[in-house]
Amino acid sequence: MKAVIDVRDLVKTYGEGEATVHALAGVSLTINRGDYVAIMGSSGSGKSTLMHILGCLDIPTSGSYLLDGVDVSRLNDRQLALVRNRRIGFVFQAFNLIPRTSAVANVELPLAYAGVKASVRRKRALAALDMVGLGNRADHDPNQLSGGQQQRVAVARALVSEPALLLADEPTGNLDSKSTADVLAVLDQINREGRTIVLITHEDEVAHHARRVIRLKDGEIMSDVRQRAIQDERDEVPSWA
Numbered sequence: 001m002k003a004v005i006d007v008r009d010l011v012k013t014y015g016e017g018e019a020t021v022h023a024l025a026g027v028s029l030t031i032n033r034g035d036y037v038a039i040m041g042s043s044g045s046g047k048s049t050l051m052h053i054l055g056c057l058d059i060p061t062s063g064s065y066l067l068d069g070v071d072v073s074r075l076n077d078r079q080l081a082l083v084r085n086r087r088i089g090f091v092f093q094a095f096n097l098i099p100r101t102s103a104v105a106n107v108e109l110p111l112a113y114a115g116v117k118a119s120v121r122r123k124r125a126l127a128a129l130d131m132v133g134l135g136n137r138a139d140h141d142p143n144q145l146s147g148g149q150q151q152r153v154a155v156a157r158a159l160v161s162e163p164a165l166l167l168a169d170e171p172t173g174n175l176d177s178k179s180t181a182d183v184l185a186v187l188d189q190i191n192r193e194g195r196t197i198v199l200i201t202h203e204d205e206v207a208h209h210a211r212r213v214i215r216l217k218d219g220e221i222m223s224d225v226r227q228r229a230i231q232d233e234r235d236e237v238p239s240w241a
Helices: 049-053 078-088 102-115 118-131 149-158 177-192
Strands: 001-012 021-032 036-040 060-069 090-091 165-169 197-200 213-215 219-226
Touching: 001 049, 021 049, 021 219, 036 049, 036 177, 049 060, 049 165, 049 197, 060 090, 078 090, 090 149, 102 118, 102 149, 118 149, 149 165, 165 177, 165 219
Parallel strands: 036 197, 036 213, 090 165, 165 197
Antiparallel strands: 001 021, 001 060, 213 219
């Protein structure tokens, strides 16, 4: 199975001399296509630093990072921006939707940046909203949607460019229990359809949805446990569908 993420001996340090902070101390891991991985750790464990490097938002001090076969640790800023737009879909805790702009227009944004023509953008954005159960909310602005619905719009936006990797950073951190369940049901379904997901979380209940849990401490991987095998069978239809 082809690796979407192949990390070797990643080191990230900040500062110099006695003030040096070793955020990552030689992390190596492989994540294959279609896997669903939760990365966990307390504050200062290195999980945020690792997330930023996996998302091409930062570069390592040393080591290599291949994303879908591309050695991104050697790319310049412009090339990294292209990789972020085309190969990675981001979902953040704060939704990051544009106010007073419809759900479908928010979802179209990555395609607009990529130069996709308007008619194709609209068709793909509507399909992505259908995928997360919000096809009937396409014309609604963010302030007309619940928190869970806004996060599902953000998931649709992350998926619309058909990225190799969906990177979700504490995606349920601002949600109530019902909205959390709805968003996690979307992620579960997306993974069953073959999408590769890396989820950054500090909540065991959220990590339980992943197929594999990696725990960091002091910039090192302390455990890497597969909770269940990747399966092809589909589960029950989620409540939002």
